[in-house]
Amino acid sequence: MSAPTSGTRPDDARRHNRTALLRRLHVDGPCTRATLATELGLNRSTIKAVVDGLAESGVVTEAVPTQRSGAGRPSLLVLPEPQSAVVLAVDIRVDQVAMAMVGIGGQILGRHSWNLHRTTRLPGEVITHVAESAQLLRDELAVTEQGIGVSVPGVVRRADGWIHEAPNLGWREVALGQRLTSVLGRPAQVGNDAELGALAEHVRGAARDAQDLVYLSADVGVGGGAIAGGRPLRGTGGYVGELGHMLVRPGGRDCFCGAQGCWETEVGEPALCRALGLPEDTPRGVLVAELRGLAATPGRSDLLLGEFSGWLAAGLVTIVNMLAPELVVLGDLFAALPTALVEKVRDDVQRRSLVSRAVGGTRIVMSPLGRDAKLVGAAELAFEPVLGTV
Template sequence: MNDPVGSRQANLSRLLRLIHLEGPVSRATLTAATGLNRSTIADLVGDLVTSGVAEERAPDPSRRVGRPSPLVTAAPRVIAVAANPEVDALSIAAVGLDRRVRRRERIEMTELLSPERTAELIGERISSWRRDDLAGSVVASIGIAVPGLVRGSDGLVRDAPHLKWRDVALRELVQDATGLPAVVGNDAAMGVVAEHLFGAARGIDDVVYLNGGASGIGGGLIVQGIPVGGASGYSGEFGQNRPGIASPTDRRAADGVLEDEVSRARLLAALGRHNADEPELAELLRTSDAPDVLDEIARQRRILATALANAVNVLNPAVVVLGGFLAMLAEHDPSGLRQAVVSQTMPANGEDLEIRPAALAEDRLLIGAAEAAFAELLRDPSVIALR
């Protein structure tokens, strides 16, 4: 039995997703992409504009051949708030449905964030922004990227060891503090989605992503174009693997896991620094010629290469994407790192492998969190009327 209401909602969802991922796009492009006729596209676009999630703009005047088609774009007033609590800072951003990062702040921490303080700070920033340059914006939802195990079924933070959070109902805390819906997920799992949709792995169906942050190393997987979370949502914890270390002199942590050996904190210590944000750390590593720093970079690259080779042998990705300080390690000699990885893989697995830095740089986790926050709206564009 036909369900015209359900069919219309599905078509609205399809169009809004296309506009969000590809926009601005013309009505003609939407017609070609969906196979729907022009009058149906015009009707659906009208609904999206009326509901406030899309806008139509005049076509590019430089395109004078034929009858120009109006451009359809996601409404910039619709935003998601994205947050990433870490051991040294809370990063928070307003990301538009049009994919622009409208606002970004990094709040430095001198002590570990509690879940309650995290929710409080998110609420404070939203209230402040609404009085400032985001006045009139509509917040679709809040996405929080947590460096730890997050249960897929309900967003419960099972264990964020570096933050010392265990079995925390962070979603409920944030919703109570803000009055807005929220979604919570693992930071690297959100990061791989962002890089797959908009960054270094765009258009690639098999991807391994490793994220290096203040809390260690996490990972995310795309297999045949689909994000893989595992039975409970805990997949991708590459940082907890036991690394193969060829030389005993390279080992720093007795019986340590990968993130104990390949570590942002060890890089900072070699630089004589306590803290630095990602752009500053990247510049320090890029410009330092201190022997201790160069030796530490080389040591971590050797161990990282073996860890990546193990992942490549198991998962056979087309691309490995490295984020955070791992991208900085790779950038010292990209071809050298690839050669070190491939030399430890089965020949067929490594022959077409690419290793790329995260294209979204320091925004990758926040854009991933925003994407999770937009998910409900993209499934059902009518929900924005309830905000």
């Protein structure tokens, strides 16, 4: 981030520098004052003033690095104090809600989760349980969140957190942002789960160095989030990412969205269960264990998942041709697929995608964040405004 221009007022310049420094520590971790000066393009006296001010406020501390090299006095590291800025992250899934209090720097201070069933999946039930669990976390950790981020598997209007439709939850026209803000007592920002997965991978996962990427998430449904030129691709009104509902098989299976032949009917969790000869309501843990067992027998993997991998590659070819990402990150159940199958899909995409061949091959990798990706993304969504007010 560049230094403020010469016309900036002193107070605005100080606020800009403070926010830039905090974001650097939050995203990339502890470093020395000299490193901060170099990376932020500020002189040492300015860095000293900002760090000293943050230290006096208890937002950062300085410490001797645990690993020392060379002779002489080591440079002190500037570290963020996790509890000096805390956000509440909420990840609403079809089968579960996960919540965490997250401190600056991305440290998870405490978490809570519970399973959802058909009778407990109603918006009012979920909102009440979120409010109760948030208070339990506050009491247990003796912290109060300064921001709230929420991930939902549906079509979300980012301006106010209005859920137009979340088919796999059975939600339509739910004022989730407004209702959570009312019961939690502070503004709640709501985002599509796959978009927040992309944000998480870009900030803390496999895509930290990528400027153009697509994150694909497979759960009961399939969603996608994109980063273009280092910024989230959000579309009109924030409605974007329903890649699981592109038509791939005309006249195919009925989809939750009301259409037929959507991509998620061929590569979502129920499709994966069918391919493995399991009931469509097989528990997630059993399904993941079955997938991991296939890694030891590639031949069986090809036999059972050959058609599945074909549909996965077909959708990826379309996505790569349309968006031309340098990186595709596979999350949730996609990240549990056998490595050999993912390599086969990668080769198919390279062979069949005009864009992938033109750019020398789009990288396709599995998410290192696992099931926490959307929770991490929800926390980063909440931190965006918070870092400017610490």
